[in-house]
Amino acid sequence: MYGPDLTFLGVDRCDVTEPESYVDADVMIIGAPFDGGTSNRPGTRFGPMAMRKACYLAHDGSRPSLALRVDALRDLRVYDAGDVEMFGGDIERSLNALEQVVAAVAAAGVIPVILGGDHSIALPDATGVAHRFGYGRVSMVHFDAHADTGDMDFGSLYGHGQPMRRLIESGAVRGDRFLQIGLRGYWPGPPVLDWMAEQRMRSYEMTEIVARGLNECLTEAFAIAVDDCDGVFLSVDVDVVDPGMAPGTGTPEPGGLTTRELLDAVRRCCYELPVVGVDVVEVSPPYDHADVTAFLGNRVVLEALSAIARRRKGPRGTHDNPS
Amino acid sequence: MYGPDLTFLGVDRCDVTEPESYVDADVMIIGAPFDGGTSNRPGTRFGPMAMRKACYLAHDGSRPSLALRVDALRDLRVYDAGDVEMFGGDIERSLNALEQVVAAVAAAGVIPVILGGDHSIALPDATGVAHRFGYGRVSMVHFDAHADTGDMDFGSLYGHGQPMRRLIESGAVRGDRFLQIGLRGYWPGPPVLDWMAEQRMRSYEMTEIVARGLNECLTEAFAIAVDDCDGVFLSVDVDVVDPGMAPGTGTPEPGGLTTRELLDAVRRCCYELPVVGVDVVEVSPPYDHADVTAFLGNRVVLEALSAIARRRKGPRGTHDNPS
C-alpha cells in the first residue's frame, strides 16, 4: 500500500480475490499496513513492508532453517497477497476489509499470516479465522507487554488497546482459552483486571515468567490451549521483547523478553500446537534503529513458518542425520 | 492529548468550553494532534507538543522579536486551549470536533492559531473561521509543496491531500481567492489541475517563484487576497521548505523554499494582511533531526504572532528608536 510492490522475501504473489491464484497454498502472507488504532506512537503502517524486506540474504523465496532443517518457504507453499487497503482515518472500514480477506483465506484452508499494523488488527485476524473453525473453537496464544483488553479509548470501541476484549465479547475466542505471555508495567487498572478475571483469561506476567521459567509457563499454557479447541491463533506483539532490544515499536514497556526467548517460544508454539493463524504486529519503522526490530519481525514469521513445516514433516532426525 | 500537559512557550492555559476563561483573548493556540489523514509517513500527531516546546529559551510566556520590536506573547493576549481530542482512526469525527472548537473561538472574536496535525485539518480550520466571517469572505494564503486539491484518496473524501478542494466545494473559501505558494513536484495530474483552473485558483509554483522572485509573487498574491474579502486565513505546510532543511515532515518534496524565505513571507503576510486565522501543519517529529523542524514550526507561529502584534501597534520606528 505504501511504496513499492514487493513480496515477503520474494515468495510468489497471489491475488486474494482470485482463488485460483493460490489454490495450492499452505500459507498466505497478508499485509495490514495500519496504524489508525494506535494510542501513542504511530508508524506501524510501514510494518508490513519493513518485515517483508528485512533480510540481508537474497530475496529468492528460500530460507533453510539451521535449527529445524526445513525450508519453510519451499516445504510449504507460501504466497503473499500484498496489502489490504486500510485507510488510517477510518478504523471500522479498515478492520472490516481485513476481516473479509482473512476469512476468505482461512475458508480456503490456508493459514493466514498477517503482518501488522497495530494490534487492533488482532480483532479481524482472529475473527476471520473463527469464521471457519467456529466461534470458540480457536484458542489464542498472545505474546505482548499489554493485555489489550481495554473497553473504550478515545471514544472508540476499536483500537490497539481493545482487540482482545472485543474478541471475547463476540465469542470468537473463549476467555478461558486466552493465554497471555509477557505482560508487565502499569496497565490495565483494577476494573479491567476484574473483567479479565471474570473471563478466566490466563496471563503469564513477566514476574511469573522470571520466577518459574518461560518454558514451564509455556508448557502449562499450551496444555490449556489445546483443551477442547481445534486450533490456535498466535498473536505476537513485538513489544513483548524488551524495548532495549526492539526499539521500533509504539508503546515500549521496559523489562521484557529477550529476542532469543521470543524466537524459541514462537518455535515451540508452532511446532507443538495446531496453529491456524498468525499475526505479528506493532513493528514501527520510524522508531527503529538499523532495522533491528524489522529484522526481528521477519525472523518471528520465519520461525513460525519453519516450525509449522517441521511439524508437518515430523520430528527432526539426529545431529548426524538431521532432516 | 499525548504526553504531558504544557502550553505554547508557557502562555496561559484556557478552557475552550468556558468562554470566561479567555474573555480578553486576542489569539488562541489550539492543538490538533492528528495524523489520521496522512497518505504516507505519519507522526504529525506529535506536532502540537513538539511546536509548543521547541525553544531553548525559558518558557515564560514572553518572546521579544528582534526584528519587529514587539513581544507577541505579551503585546497580544495569547492563550493555549490545549489539544482537541482527535482519534486518528476516525477522521470525520475528529475533523468535526476541531471545526466546532475553531468556530467557537472565531465567534468570540479571537484569532485561532491551530498547530497540526496533518493538512486535513485545514478544512475544519478555515471552515470554522468562515462560520464567523461568512462563506466566501475569507481568502486563503497557502504555503505548501502540494496543492492539496485531490478528490478522493483511499476511498475517503477527507485526508491531507484533499482539504483545499473541500473548502472550495463547500463555498467556505472562493477558488479565485485561493493563493498557493511553493508548489512543485509531480502531483497533481491533469484532471485535478483542470479542476483547479476552473476554480480560478492561483498557484505560484517554485518555477515561477525562482523566475520572478518570491517578494514580487507575494505582492501580487496579497493584492488578490484582499480584493473583496474581509479576512485572510494563513495555512503553512512546513513541507513548503526544502526537506533538506526541514526533514521532519511526511511527504517531502525536494526543491523548496529556505527557512529564511518562509519566515520572511509569513511576516509579510501577517503584517500586511488582515489575518483572521492561522494553521501550521505537517511537522512530524519521528522524522525530524535534533528538533530542527519543530523549531521551525515554533518560529513560524512566533513570526506570525509578532507581525500581527506589529500590525496592531503600527509601523516600527527608526533604527535608533525602533519600537
Place this chain on the structure above:
Amino acid sequence: MYGPDLTFLGVDRCDVTEPESYVDADVMIIGAPFDGGTSNRPGTRFGPMAMRKACYLAHDGSRPSLALRVDALRDLRVYDAGDVEMFGGDIERSLNALEQVVAAVAAAGVIPVILGGDHSIALPDATGVAHRFGYGRVSMVHFDAHADTGDMDFGSLYGHGQPMRRLIESGAVRGDRFLQIGLRGYWPGPPVLDWMAEQRMRSYEMTEIVARGLNECLTEAFAIAVDDCDGVFLSVDVDVVDPGMAPGTGTPEPGGLTTRELLDAVRRCCYELPVVGVDVVEVSPPYDHADVTAFLGNRVVLEALSAIARRRKGPRGTHDNPS
C-alpha cells in the same frame, strides 16, 4: 529548568520552599538537571524532563502496578517539586543547592526521589538524607557499572566519578554499609581499589553476579544494609544496565544487567528494605534512541515507588485475590 514545566506523569506540583504545599507528602520528586560533573558525554541535564514524561499512557497521576497491585501515585501521596536550579558551570554551588533541598524534604519526613543528572548528585542526595537520620545511620545500595570512588578528576573533588568517596570521607555513609552492584570494566585501578577495601566497601561485580546469581547477591547485600542502620538510600545509575539495552547514558560499559534484572532488583530493594531516599541518574537523552533509556528511568522510579507502597500496605494476596 530546561523547557516546559511538567511534573512526573502528572502528579501534583509543590513548592519546596513552602512546606504547607506538601504537608501530606509521602514522596517528593526532585529534578536535578545537572551534567557539570560528567567526565565524558554530557546530556544528563535533560534526564529529569525525559524521565518525567517518558510514558505512553495518560499523564494522569495514576499508575497501577500489574505486578504489585498498588497504584503508587495514588496509594502514596507523591508531589513533584520541579527542578533545583543547578548551573552546569559551577558544580559546588549546584551541589549545595541540591543538598539543601533534599535535606529539607527529608527533614519533613518525606522520601526524596531525585531524578538526575549525573552521578555527582549522589553526594548531596545521600548527605541530605543523612542530615535527618544521622551520619552513618543510612546505608547505601548502589547499582552501577562504576564504583564512583575516585579521588580527584580534572583537578576537582567533585564530579560523577567521586561522590561515593566523598560520602564515606564525610561519614555520611559508612564504608562497611556501602553495597555496590554491577561493577565491571577497567576502572578504578589498584590505589582506589585499595582505598575501597580499607573502607570495607562490598562490591558485587558482574563476574560474581553471573557466578552466584543476582538474587543471592542481593539477599546477602540486603542483610548487610539493615545491620545497625536505620534506613537505606538507593542510588541507581542507569549504566548498570548493558549499553546495548540502555544506550542513553554517558559512560557506557558493555556487559551489564538486563533491564528486567534491574527492575526486579529495584523492586526487591524497596519492598524488603526501609528505603528513605532514592536517586536515578545518568540518563542522557542526546545519546538515547526512541527514548528507550528514558522509559527505563521512568520505570525504575515507578518500580521503586510501587514497592514502597506495597511494603506499606503489606504483602499482596493470592493470585485470585491479589490486592
Place this chain on the structure above:
Amino acid sequence: MYGPDLTFLGVDRCDVTEPESYVDADVMIIGAPFDGGTSNRPGTRFGPMAMRKACYLAHDGSRPSLALRVDALRDLRVYDAGDVEMFGGDIERSLNALEQVVAAVAAAGVIPVILGGDHSIALPDATGVAHRFGYGRVSMVHFDAHADTGDMDFGSLYGHGQPMRRLIESGAVRGDRFLQIGLRGYWPGPPVLDWMAEQRMRSYEMTEIVARGLNECLTEAFAIAVDDCDGVFLSVDVDVVDPGMAPGTGTPEPGGLTTRELLDAVRRCCYELPVVGVDVVEVSPPYDHADVTAFLGNRVVLEALSAIARRRKGPRGTHDNPS
C-alpha cells in the same frame, strides 16, 4: 542486487540480455549498486534501491511534472533493467560488467540512466555511450563538488576520484568538452590542476558560480558542450548539493548548491541539450536522514526525464494552456 526486486517508481521491468524486452524503449534505468571505489564513507551500493523507491506517491509508473506538464514515465517509454551485478571487492570486473550493459543499451538507441553507486561508474557509463556515438563525440556536463580527475588512489587506477581522468585519457570524452559545475574545497592539488588545465577542461567552481550566477555559467557551459559534439552525457554527483541539505553522501564538502538550484540546472541541461546518457551517483543511504537525499536523487532523475520528454514534445504552452 541487494534486497527486494523493484523498479523505479513502478515502471516496467525489462531484461537487458533480451533486446526484444525493450524494443520500444526511450529510456532505460540501470542500477549500479557499487561502492567498491569509495575512498571514504561507503554505502552507495544501496543508492539504486533508495532512489527507485524514495517517493511518497503511488508507485504506478506515472509522474506528471507540475512545472513541465509532461508525464515522463508515460510520455517516454521507460524500462528498468534492474541492477548490474557489481561485486564491491573487484572493481575492474564490476566496471567492465557495467560498461557492457550501458553500451548495449546505447547501441539500441536508448538513453541509459544509471543509478549509482559511487562515481567510479562514470567511466563505464560515459564510455558505454561513447561506443555508440564515437569517442570524442559526446561532451560531459558534470555536477560535483570534486573534479574526480585523480591519477592513482590506494594503488588503483579505478575509484571514485579518478573516472574523469580515465575518460579523457582514453579519448572517450574530450577534455575541452568537459564542463564541471560546483567544484569547491581542498582537492585536488596543483599537479592535478595542471593536468586539468592541459586538457583544457572547464571547471565552474562555486566561487565563480556565486560571483556570476549559476544561470550565466550554465549558458556558457552549454554552448561549449554542443560545439562539435553529437550528444551530452549528464553526470550528477549528489554531493554538488550542500551536505547540510543532502547529508546522505560519502565525501561531503560544505558550501554547495541548494537542491532547488540543482533541480533547475538539471532541467535546463536536459531540455536545452541533446542528452544521450545520465548518471546520478553518490547517494549513500547509511548517512542519510529521513531519506531526504534519496528523495533528491529520485527527483533529479525525474527532472531529467521530464525535461527530455518536454524537449521531444516541444515548448510548453502558456500558463492558460500549458501542455
Place this chain on the structure above:
Amino acid sequence: MYGPDLTFLGVDRCDVTEPESYVDADVMIIGAPFDGGTSNRPGTRFGPMAMRKACYLAHDGSRPSLALRVDALRDLRVYDAGDVEMFGGDIERSLNALEQVVAAVAAAGVIPVILGGDHSIALPDATGVAHRFGYGRVSMVHFDAHADTGDMDFGSLYGHGQPMRRLIESGAVRGDRFLQIGLRGYWPGPPVLDWMAEQRMRSYEMTEIVARGLNECLTEAFAIAVDDCDGVFLSVDVDVVDPGMAPGTGTPEPGGLTTRELLDAVRRCCYELPVVGVDVVEVSPPYDHADVTAFLGNRVVLEALSAIARRRKGPRGTHDNPS
C-alpha cells in the same frame, strides 16, 4: 582532553608550555573542549575533536584551496597545541586557564585559532589577544544568531550568553568596534538591546542582511572594524547558519545564513582584514547528523587560514595563472 590525541588534519603538535616547540609558528590551533557555559543543549566539549578530524581526505597536514590557490597548512606554519584542560563544572577556572594559553600564544606573535567549546570562551579568547595588542585596539567581527550580550544567567556572570558583554565591560574590545552579523529570533529583550545601543554596537540582523545583501553589509562592517584598531578578532558561532543545514549546535534559531554564505564571508574577512585571532564555536556533535556540522566547522577554519595565507602572499593571479 576527551578521547584520542590527534591534531587538526595532521598538522604538527606543539606544547604551549614550551615556546621553543613553536618558535616558527604563524598559527596555533587550540582546543577548548568546554560546554560548562551552555544554557541549553550541551555537547560542545566534543567540538574540538570533531572539527579536527572531520575530513574525508588524508590527514596529512596539507589542504590546497581550490578557490584561493594556497595551501594554508603548508604556506603557513600551523601547529596544534592540543586541548586546554577545561572542567565543565568550574567555568571560572576553565576560562582563566584558556585565557592564559591564548595570551601566551598571542604574545609570541602567533595567531591563535581556538576550537570551541561553547561561546563563553570568546571572553578569554579575545581578552587573551587584547593582552598583546592593547585593550580596545582589537575590533570584533562576530557571526552569530545571538548577540551574547546578556548580563547574568543562572546566577553567573559567565556563560555562553554573556561573553560579549564582559568583553566590552572590561574594555578589552570597544563597543563601537563590535560588529555582529546574522542576529535573529527572540533574544535579547529591550533592556539588553538598550545596553547594546548605549555601547554603540552594530548588529546586522538577518532582516537587514536579506534587505541589503550580505556583501554590502560586510563591506560596511569591515570599514568600521579597521577604523582606529590594530587588529580584528573573528568569532564564528556555527549557529549563524540555519539549523536546517547545521543541526549540530546547542541553541538553533531558524532563518540563518547558508553554509556557502558563511564560508564566503569568512574568506572575505580574513583576506581583507588584519585578523589576529579566530574562534569557531558551538559545534555540538551529539546533535549533529552524519558529521555535517563538524565538516562545516572544519571548513570554516580552513577557509580562514587559506584567506590569511592568500593575504600574506598577495592577490591570486588570473584564471590561467592563478597562484
Place this chain on the structure above:
Amino acid sequence: MYGPDLTFLGVDRCDVTEPESYVDADVMIIGAPFDGGTSNRPGTRFGPMAMRKACYLAHDGSRPSLALRVDALRDLRVYDAGDVEMFGGDIERSLNALEQVVAAVAAAGVIPVILGGDHSIALPDATGVAHRFGYGRVSMVHFDAHADTGDMDFGSLYGHGQPMRRLIESGAVRGDRFLQIGLRGYWPGPPVLDWMAEQRMRSYEMTEIVARGLNECLTEAFAIAVDDCDGVFLSVDVDVVDPGMAPGTGTPEPGGLTTRELLDAVRRCCYELPVVGVDVVEVSPPYDHADVTAFLGNRVVLEALSAIARRRKGPRGTHDNPS
C-alpha cells in the same frame, strides 16, 4: 587509513616493516579497515578506528581489569601497527597484504590482534598465523551468527561469507578443529551443511547453547581445540551478539548472545587456551548507535588481552588479596 592516526587506547605505535620497533612486543594491534568483502551493509572499514577510540576513559595505554586484576596494556607489551592499506575495490590484493603483515608479526613471536574489517579477513589472519605454527597446528574458536563457509558469492572465492571454507581447503586449519559458537538463522543451506559435516566441523548453534548452557558447550569445545594442536586462533564476529544489543554490524541475525555472555566466553577462551592470534570483526559504525557496538568491540579486545595477561601471570588470588 581513514581519518586521523591514533592507536588503540593510546598504546605505543610501531612500524611493522621495522622489526626493531617492536622487538619486545607481546601483542600487536593491526587495523584491517576493509569492507570489500561484504555481501550486504558495508561500513566495517571504519571498524578499526571505532574500536581503537571507543572508550570514555583517558587514552593513556592503561586498562586495569576489575575482574582479573591485571592491566593488560601494561602487563603485556602491546603495540599498535596502524592500518594495513586495504583497497575495498580489490579484495585479493588487500587480503594478501594483510596476510603478509600477520605472518611477519606471528613469525616474530608476537600475538597479532587484528581489528576488522569484514570477516573475509579471517582467511589472511589465520593463514598468517599458520605460517608460523604450521598448517593444521592451530585450531579455530569462532564466535559468529554465521558459519562463513560458503563457496562462491558474487562470482568470487573471497568475501565475508567464505573465509572459513578457504581456511579448511588450504589446510591452514583442520576442519575437525574448527569450533563455531552462536550460529543461527537461515544460512547456509544443505549443500554447504553437508560440506561442513564432511569436514567434521563442530558448530554449537544457539539452539544447543540455550539447551545445554553456554559454559558446558565451551568446555566441550575447548577440549577439542587443544587436542593435538599447538595454538588457538580466536575469531570474534560481533554479530554473534543479538543485534538488539549490538546493532552496528552488517548482517544482523536476531536471537544471539548477550554482550555479557560474549565477554565471559572470550575471557574463558583466552585464559584457558593457548591463544596465538585474535581478530574482532564486523563492527560497522554507520549502523551503530551511540557507539555501543564499537564499545563492545573495544571491550572484547581488552577482555582477550586481560585474560592472556592473567594466564601468563597465573591464577588470581583470593578476594582479599586478588592480584
